[in-house]
Amino acid sequence: MDFDFDYLLAQWPALLDGVLMTLRVSLLAIAASLVIGVLGGAARVMKIPLLAQFVALYVELIRNTPILVQLFFIFYGLPAIGMELSLFWSGVLCLSLWAGAYQVENVRGGLATVEYGMREASMALSLKPIHYFALVALPIAFRTSLPAMLNTAISLLKNSSYLQAIGLAELTFVAVDRIATDFRAIEMFSAICVIYLALVAVLAALTGRLSAHLQRPFQH
Amino acid sequence: MKPMLTVRDLHKHFGEHEVVKGVDLDVSEGEVVVIIGPSGSGKSTFIRCLNSLEEPTAGTVVIDGGESIQAGNRRALARLREDVGMVFQDYTLFPHMTVLANMTLAPVKLKRASRADAEREALALLERVGLQHKADGYPSELSGGQQQRVAIVRALAMKPRLLLFDEPTSALDPETVGDVLNVMKGLAAEGMTMIVVTHEMGFAREVADRVVFFADGRIVEMGPPSQMFTAPKEARTQQFLHSVLH
Numbered sequence: 127m128d129f130d131f132d133y134l135l136a137q138w139p140a141l142l143d144g145v146l147m148t149l150r151v152s153l154l155a156i157a158a159s160l161v162i163g164v165l166g167g168a169a170r171v172m173k174i175p176l177l178a179q180f181v182a183l184y185v186e187l188i189r190n191t192p193i194l195v196q197l198f199f200i201f202y203g204l205p206a207i208g209m210e211l212s213l214f215w216s217g218v219l220c221l222s223l224w225a226g227a228y229q230v231e232n233v234r235g236g237l238a239t240v241e242y243g244m245r246e247a248s249m250a251l252s253l254k255p256i257h258y259f260a261l262v263a264l265p266i267a268f269r270t271s272l273p274a275m276l277n278t279a280i281s282l283l284k285n286s287s288y289l290q291a292i293g294l295a296e297l298t299f300v301a302v303d304r305i306a307t308d309f310r311a312i313e314m315f316s317a318i319c320v321i322y323l324a325l326v327a328v329l330a331a332l333t334g335r336l337s338a339h340l341q342r343p344f345q346h
Numbered sequence: 347m348k349p350m351l352t353v354r355d356l357h358k359h360f361g362e363h364e365v366v367k368g369v370d371l372d373v374s375e376g377e378v379v380v381i382i383g384p385s386g387s388g389k390s391t392f393i394r395c396l397n398s399l400e401e402p403t404a405g406t407v408v409i410d411g412g413e414s415i416q417a418g419n420r421r422a423l424a425r426l427r428e429d430v431g432m433v434f435q436d437y438t439l440f441p442h443m444t445v446l447a448n449m450t451l452a453p454v455k456l457k458r459a460s461r462a463d464a465e466r467e468a469l470a471l472l473e474r475v476g477l478q479h480k481a482d483g484y485p486s487e488l489s490g491g492q493q494q495r496v497a498i499v500r501a502l503a504m505k506p507r508l509l510l511f512d513e514p515t516s517a518l519d520p521e522t523v524g525d526v527l528n529v530m531k532g533l534a535a536e537g538m539t540m541i542v543v544t545h546e547m548g549f550a551r552e553v554a555d556r557v558v559f560f561a562d563g564r565i566v567e568m569g570p571p572s573q574m575f576t577a578p579k580e581a582r583t584q585q586f587l588h589s590v591l592h
Contacts, residue, residue, distance in 0.1 A: 224444035246438065247434065250434075250501070257455050269442070342484075
């Protein structure tokens with residue numbers, strides 16, 4: 127078999143640039159998607175008029191259309207109506223909106239498991255609804271939702287490879303770009319598979335530690 | 347005696363179903379009123395109306411000679427809660443917070459006290475119920491009886507003028523019921539005004555200044571425990587007490 131490790135070693139700097147771009151775009155989008163998830167989940171659970179319906183529509187729209195179409199809509203569609211974003215921010219926006227829809231559902235599911243008694247106890251203590259939501263319901267829901275949130279974050283990281291379709295120089299783009307000139311497809315795709323696996327493993331390990339930390343009050 | 351609570355013609359409907367059918371009740375400062383009655387008689391719904399966990403359909407509630415609170419006045423109803431503490435059947439401690447954080451959350455967030463003062467007061471309250479060593483523990487590390495004692499002092503940390511108990515011992519193991527009842531007896535002895543919905547007839551007999559028998563959404567009869575437990579007037583009361591005491 128002709129598998130050239132030396133070639134991969136020589137390409138390492140280009141791959142590293144790709145990894146860094148993948149990480150930058152993914153981490154920003156993970157953070158933004160969590161903000162969307164918390165705010166959107168809150169709007170739906172608290173049934174805030176108009177906002178709750180808008181969030182429901184957004185979630186359905188994202189979940190029932192292909193992410194590639196969403197990406198093209200943002201990158202090619204929005205400039206046509208005067209909203210032009212850079213390559214990088216188009217990528218961040220696409221992944222944030224895509225994962226945000228799933229995070230809304232994750233947060234909503236977590237909040238649904240918080241017992242009504244917690245709300246009554248908060249009311250009996252004269253806590254304001256915002257205190258109840260931010261300090262009681264959300265922290266309890268977060269523990270329940272964390273595995274689902276991690277799954278969404280992992281999917282986001284993997285889906286960042288779609289951004290090669292608009293020419294953002296993330297990991298998959300770098301690999302495809304190199305293959306176009308060097309024809310080392312098996313080496314390149316093997317390499318980026320291993321790198322994606324490693325990135326997901328790190329993300330899962332970090333979340334696992336967070337989860338263990340958060341679960342301490344409940345383990346007795 | 348100074349009136350602490352005045353309830354007039356209180357009604358509560360859930361849709362077509364009327365659960366509380368016109369209740370009048372006066373409670374004096376320092377008085378301990380124990381409400382007994384069959385399940386589904388509306389007694390829990392009634393006390394939940396007193397701190398507006400349920401919004402009364404009609405009637406008025408006045409706490410400590412303050413503003414008369416009419417049914418339908420949501421904002422005034424919400425203000426009621428500031429003066430009324432409540433202890434629930436299932437403790438409802440916040441599971442992700444330590445005992446101390448459970449107790450200081452409301453006083454600090456409502457700007458009743460600085461964090462340092464709130465913590466000092468919380469520790470003093472915990473000491474009173476013998477749980478100062480659990481201050482940094484989580485609710486899941488406590489027995490049911492310990493959790494309920496924490497729930498009581500969490501309510502006390504808000505310095506309520508009236509404390510409501512909704513079947514506070516019904517979810518407890520028999521061996522921990524006594525600890526919780528002892529804390530409640532201590533509060534009664536110190537002059538806390540309390541309304542207690544319970545099936546603990548021993549507690550009612552020993553601690554209550556007045557026993558209220560509630561059935562079918564109404565107060566059927568009330569009086570001092572000596573009279574209620576030995577010579578109840580109404581047939582409905584006699585029947586109920588006969589079934590629970592024998």
